[in-house]
Amino acid sequence: xxxxxxxxxxxxxxxxxxxxxxxxxxxxxxxxxxxxxxxxxxxxxxxxxxxxxxxxxxxxxxxxxxxxxxxxxxxxxxxxxxxxxxxxxxxxxxxxxxxxxxxxxxxxxxxxxxxxxxxxxxxxxxxxxxxxxxxxxxxxxxxxxxxxx
Amino acid sequence: xxxxxxxxxxxxxxxxxxxxxxxxxxxxxxxxxxxxxxxxxxxxxxxxxxxxxxxxxxxxxxxxxxxxxxxxxxxxxxxxxxxxxxxxxxxxxxxxxxxxxxxxxxxxxxxxxxxxxxxxxxxxxxxxxxxxxxxxxxxxxxxxxxxxxxxxxxxxxxxxxxxxxxxxxxxxxxxxxxxxxxxxxxxxxxxxxxxxxxxxxxxxxxxxxxxxxxxxxxxxxxxxxxxxxxxxxxxxxxxxxxxxxxxxxxxxxxxxxxxxxxxxxxxxxxxxxxxxxxxxxxxxxxxxxxxxxxxxxxxxxxxxxxxxxxxxxxxxxxxxxxxxxxxxxxxxxxxxxxxxxxxxxxxxxxxxxxxxxxxxxxxxxxxxxxxxxxxxxxxxxxxxxxxxxxxxxxxxxxxxxxxxxxxxxxxxxxxxxxxxxxxxxxxxxxxxxxxxxxxxxxxxxxxxxxxxxxxxxxxxxxxxxxxxxxxxxxxxxxxxxxxxxxxxxxxxxxxxxxxxxxxxxxxxxxxxxxxxxxxxxxxxxxxxxxxxxxxxxxxxxxxxxxxxxxxxxxxxxxxxxxxxxxxxxxxxxxxxxxxxxxxxxxxxxxxxxxxxxxxxxxxxxxxxxxxxxxxxxxxxxxxxxxxxxxxxxxxxxxxxxxxxxxxxxxxxxxxxxxxxxxxxxxxxxxxxxxxxxxxx
Numbered sequence: 001x002x003x004x005x006x007x008x009x010x011x012x013x014x015x016x017x018x019x020x021x022x023x024x025x026x027x028x029x030x031x032x033x034x035x036x037x038x039x040x041x042x043x044x045x046x047x048x049x050x051x052x053x054x055x056x057x058x059x060x061x062x063x064x065x066x067x068x069x070x071x072x073x074x075x076x077x078x079x080x081x082x083x084x085x086x087x088x089x090x091x092x093x094x095x096x097x098x099x100x101x102x103x104x105x106x107x108x109x110x111x112x113x114x115x116x117x118x119x120x121x122x123x124x125x126x127x128x129x130x131x132x133x134x135x136x137x138x139x140x141x142x143x144x145x146x147x148x149x
Numbered sequence: 150x151x152x153x154x155x156x157x158x159x160x161x162x163x164x165x166x167x168x169x170x171x172x173x174x175x176x177x178x179x180x181x182x183x184x185x186x187x188x189x190x191x192x193x194x195x196x197x198x199x200x201x202x203x204x205x206x207x208x209x210x211x212x213x214x215x216x217x218x219x220x221x222x223x224x225x226x227x228x229x230x231x232x233x234x235x236x237x238x239x240x241x242x243x244x245x246x247x248x249x250x251x252x253x254x255x256x257x258x259x260x261x262x263x264x265x266x267x268x269x270x271x272x273x274x275x276x277x278x279x280x281x282x283x284x285x286x287x288x289x290x291x292x293x294x295x296x297x298x299x300x301x302x303x304x305x306x307x308x309x310x311x312x313x314x315x316x317x318x319x320x321x322x323x324x325x326x327x328x329x330x331x332x333x334x335x336x337x338x339x340x341x342x343x344x345x346x347x348x349x350x351x352x353x354x355x356x357x358x359x360x361x362x363x364x365x366x367x368x369x370x371x372x373x374x375x376x377x378x379x380x381x382x383x384x385x386x387x388x389x390x391x392x393x394x395x396x397x398x399x400x401x402x403x404x405x406x407x408x409x410x411x412x413x414x415x416x417x418x419x420x421x422x423x424x425x426x427x428x429x430x431x432x433x434x435x436x437x438x439x440x441x442x443x444x445x446x447x448x449x450x451x452x453x454x455x456x457x458x459x460x461x462x463x464x465x466x467x468x469x470x471x472x473x474x475x476x477x478x479x480x481x482x483x484x485x486x487x488x489x490x491x492x493x494x495x496x497x498x499x500x501x502x503x504x505x506x507x508x509x510x511x512x513x514x515x516x517x518x519x520x521x522x523x524x525x526x527x528x529x530x531x532x533x534x535x536x537x538x539x540x541x542x543x544x545x546x547x548x549x550x551x552x553x554x555x556x557x558x559x560x561x562x563x564x565x566x567x568x569x570x571x572x573x574x575x576x577x578x579x580x581x582x583x584x585x586x587x588x589x590x591x592x593x594x595x596x597x598x599x600x601x602x603x604x605x606x607x608x609x610x611x612x613x614x615x616x617x618x619x620x621x622x623x624x625x626x627x628x629x630x631x632x633x634x635x636x637x638x639x640x641x642x643x644x645x646x647x648x649x650x651x652x653x654x655x656x657x658x659x660x661x662x663x664x665x666x667x668x669x670x671x672x673x674x675x676x677x678x679x680x681x682x683x684x685x686x687x688x689x690x691x692x693x694x695x696x697x698x699x700x701x702x703x704x705x706x707x708x709x710x711x712x713x714x715x716x717x718x719x720x721x722x723x724x725x726x727x728x729x730x731x732x733x734x735x736x737x738x739x740x741x742x743x744x745x746x747x748x749x750x751x752x753x754x755x756x757x758x759x760x761x762x763x764x765x766x767x768x769x770x771x772x773x774x775x776x777x778x779x780x781x782x783x784x785x786x787x788x789x790x791x792x793x794x795x796x797x798x799x800x801x802x803x804x805x806x807x808x809x810x811x812x813x814x815x816x817x818x819x820x821x822x823x824x825x826x827x828x829x
Contacts (some may be wrong), residue, residue, distance in 0.1 A: 006585050008507065012514050015558070019518055023525075023551045030547035034530055034540035037164055039327050043539075067765045091393060092681065092761035092773045095733075105545075 032106060037078040040109065056108045056115060058083060060122070062099040076103050087117045097122035151216055151295040154204030158245075161197035161252075164190050165282045172275040184271045188259050195252035197496025198285065199753050202249050206236050215311040217298040218242060223262045224317040226708040233326040240452060240467075241294035243331070247448065248284025250332075250339040255281060258368070266364065272350030275413040280342055281472050284627060291467055317738030321708070324390050330382040334406055337376025338444040341413060343368040345441035345482075348434055352485045357430070357492040362420045367798060369420075373413045374794040380406050381787040392744040392759040394410055394679060394775035396783065397546040404527045405447035408520050411439040415516035422509050423600055425571065427496030431486070432513070434493065438482040443520070445475050450527070501573030508566035515559050522551045527646040553606050557613060560668050565618035565659045567624070580653060590616035607675040614672075615666045621658045621665075628655075649802040656797025663789030666782050673754070681773040683764050693776050695756060696720040700728075702770055712745075715760050715770050731760035731772070750769050754778040 032053040035043065040056050043049050058076030065074040070086040085105050088091075097103065097120065105117035171187030172280040174180070205218075209232045214220040222235040222242070237246040255277040262270055288294065300310040304614045344365040351361035383403065384396035397403060416436040422428045449471035457621035486493075499506055526543045568582040594608065602608055625644060632643040648655040680692045689698045701716040719727040729747035737742070747758045754776055761771040 005498065007502060008510070011502065011507075011511065015511070015514060016518065019522070019551065019555065022554060023522060023547075025549040026547050027543065030544040030550075032542050032544060034542045039539075090681065092759060092771065095392065095744055098742070 034104075037081045037083045038074060040083065041081055044109070044111070049109055053107070054109055054115075055104055056083060056109075057102065057104045060097070060099055060101050060103050065099065076105065082113070083115050084113055085115045085117050087120055089118045089120060091119060094120065094122045150204050150207050150211070150213070151297070154201045154208070155293070155295045157197045157200035157204060158285065158293075158295070161194050161201065162282075162285050162289050164197055165194045165285055167276050168194060168278045169275050169282065172271045172278070174201075176271045177480050178273075184274075187271065187278075188263065188274050191252070191259055191274050191281075192256045193319065193779060194281060194285070195249075195256035198245070198252050201245060201288070201295075202236065205242060205245065205626045206233060209233070209235055212315070213225075214313075214315050215297055215309065216294075217296050218294040220298050220312055220315045222315070222318050224315040226738070227315075227318055227323075228709070230325075230328050231318050231323050234331075237331050237335070238318050241288070241292040242290050243335075244284060244452070244467075245288045245294055246332075247335055247339060248281060248288055250335050251277065251281045251284060251342055254340060254343055254368075258346075262364070266318045266356075266360065267353045269347065269350040271358050272353045273346045276346040276349045277342060280346075280478075282783040287467065291470060302542060310394075314738065317736060317741075320734065320736040320741050320743045323709075323736075323743075324386055326382050326386050327390075330379060330386055331649070333375050333382060334379030337372050337374070337379050338406070338409060338447060340368060340372025340375060341409060341437075341441045343372065344416070344437050348437045349485060352434070352489045352492075354493055355489065357489065359420075359424050361425055362433070368418070369413070369417060370794060370798055373410070373417055374791065374798075376406065376410050376413065377794075378408060378787070381784075385784065388780070389746060389748065390743070392746050392761075392773075394677070394757055394759070394773075394777065395674075396780070399526070399545040401527050402451050404523045408442035408523050408527075409440055409447055411516050411520040411523070412436060412443055415520075417776065418509055418516075419513050422506055426506065428498075428506065429509075430493040430495060431490065434486050436513075438479070438486070442475060442479055442482075445471070446479065449475060503569060503574045503579065505566065505569045505571045508562060508569045512559065512562050512566060515555050515562070519552060519555045519559075522555070523548065526551075543594060556668065556671070557606065557609055559616060560610065560613045560665070563621045563664060564613065567658070567661070568620055582620075586616045586619035604675040607672040610668050610672040614669050617665050618662060621662050623656070624658055625727040640760045645674045646802070648707065648796060649799065652801055653797050656793050656795070656799070659793030659796055660790050661793075663786045663791075663793055666786030666789055668786075670779050670781070670783030670786055673777065673782070676778045677775065679773065679775040681761070681771065683769040683771050685769045688769075688785060690774060692774050694722050695774075695776065696723075697729075697772070699770060699772065699776055709738075710736045713760075713763075715758075717747065717758055717772070719756060728758075729756075729758050731758040733760050733762060750781055752781050755780045 032055045034055040034057070036133065037056060037058040040049075056076070058078040061075040061077050061082060065072070067073075070088070072093070074085055074087070075082045076085055077083070085103075087105070100121040102120045103120060105115060106119040107115060107117040109115050117135075168187045168190035171183050171190060173187075175183035175185075175187055198729055208216050208219050209223050210229075212223070214223075218239060218241045218366055219235075222239045224234050227235070227617075235242070237243045246727050255274075258277070259270075259274065262273070266273075287466045298310050298312070299307045344361075347361040347365045351357055380403075383406065387398070387403075388394075388396040419429055419433055419436060423430055423433050450470065451466065452467055452765065499510070501507065526548055530540040530542050533539060564586065565583075570578060588613050592806040594612045595609060597611055602611070625647070628647045629640055629644040631638055632638065632647050634645075636643065638646060678693055680690060682688075682690050684690060684699045686699055686702060689696050691697075696719075698718045698720070699715055700718055701714070703714050705712045705714065712732050714732040716731050717731065718725055718728045719729055729749060731747040732745040734745060735741075744760055746760075749756045755778075757777055759773040759775070761773055763770055
């Protein structure tokens, strides 16, 4: 690299360093640990949680959704373990939030299986999967059995 | 009809394999008839996959629920257009559609260049058809949309099963813009295959002048335009359909479409240096490879279920195939690049920091940094799980904090870059160029500050917006004035002819102006407000200078859904300005609820009313109201960008010989030299 070309690297290097620094310093305030319900309990057992911001994923237990005046309570479960969630967020509930939806709650774990969520995302389990689980339909597979027209 | 589709798909597979084989063999043997045959087979593959698409559409329109994909994505009462949209509304169909679009581009490119670039074209055919082979194989063997629906019975045997009705298209997708949003996005993503294929062909055939860049410039722009429009429509869809009051949430699926757009934008800019100065040849190769890779990667991200997203895509086993394919593409491309480095020597070096070249370099740096930041944030859960065993995610504010300075930097360059001279700019010319825009910008800041805007990045964004707009207007004004005095046209004629004679340059300015308007819209976010409450009929809710009153709550039924609607009167400063109808819908076919927000939009701000549902006792409606300033400018900016791109796509109006001589040395004028060069 010729010396006179060196000056063209000063600007880009400054820009890259500045952006890296911004990215790094904004990181702590915005990071969250993403876990399933059972991973959460596993971490609790190892005392590895201490005040970390968490995102926990699980399926909404049918019939568990209860509204109170200042919060919305429900259970999410995964692999037979359940977590009681108290949603205190300001935002309205997503349309997709209902029994058996896959929910991701964002907030803090209080211990004893209770979670305070300040935000939440949800998506629907597909209808057939849910019904198969509930025993309404036999399992459906779309594996090929050949095409007959 | 499913059998026909299946047959068309199988035929497409055979024809595609033949097309690749014939092209490669034709190159080896120098056999022109074999090469022509390979190319024609590629066009044949387009015909075959078109047959498969038509057959799938037919199955949807005839409600053939014996087909698993149709049963999962449609129902009898679904309106006609949504049945068409359902063709690409789910996993299997969308992959078939992706592959089809690739053959559309391939066929168009083959026909366009059938008598041109004879050394390069067989490679282009081979590369494009190899891409097509992957998607055709996926549709045929892994995600076949023509499979029958079967039940697994208790004894483990399979039984064909035709439900009385399908389970319906995801209601969130039942929105008119969503009929065109995914196709736009796909056409955009897939379109980058064209410059990629030409780049590979240029390297393979050692034709490494700027022919491949000049030939694909319009294709790249079309892809960039469609992808950008697709992203905008996605934002619009999120805004009116999801009910959380915003248009962008840094969701992985949104990021997946943004990343190739960012790299594609970098590529569109940096090719100009290669055309003009013969610099950055290796870098342009890297950019085009990465842009196409990101387009594939985005498709992988949204289909594989590797990252959790609010977008409910079917999780499936296709991730592995995609990853293998992407790795194959990247390794092949970079192997070729390393092997051909000797042919990609730069013809010039940077001379001054204050130069157009240097401006482009910073432009590229920031676009690539933006893409990297989005990539890092999106993929962090995956990487952190590999390294630490725990998934770490970043919340949307992280993206905002990182992208904010990058966006402002790019906005600044939008104003400065086009005014910098090639090679070096003298201090005097800089002063001349920036005195007026700088003065306007400072005066504008003072006014904004005086009216009470204190939000620092909004203030910077608006200041830069004034600065950039001024530079653009001066360019048009000076150009038109010079033209008027030399030709005697009136000012408006001069303005129009100026633009039509150098569409790329002036279309580019219009695009830049659209980007400025987008930033004006983005800066409005700094002043968003929202409020929420449970309201009975007659109750009111206040926000900023607005008061909203619930006048009625009513229920309606249609074949496709049941709706409950609130009738809300909007008062501004005590005066009734609108009646709004936020609504919730319930779709029995898919057992899913959606909301239809009511939006009152003007150039200053949007009042956005969301009907979140009834309270448990059913007496009150939970209503959320957002006031979002300047959102309209985001959509207007998008439209201006689209218009600018269309101008830039126009062929230059022919210039008279005497003017052509004069213009020859001026910048950016396009010379139709690629054809001569190739035949030489």
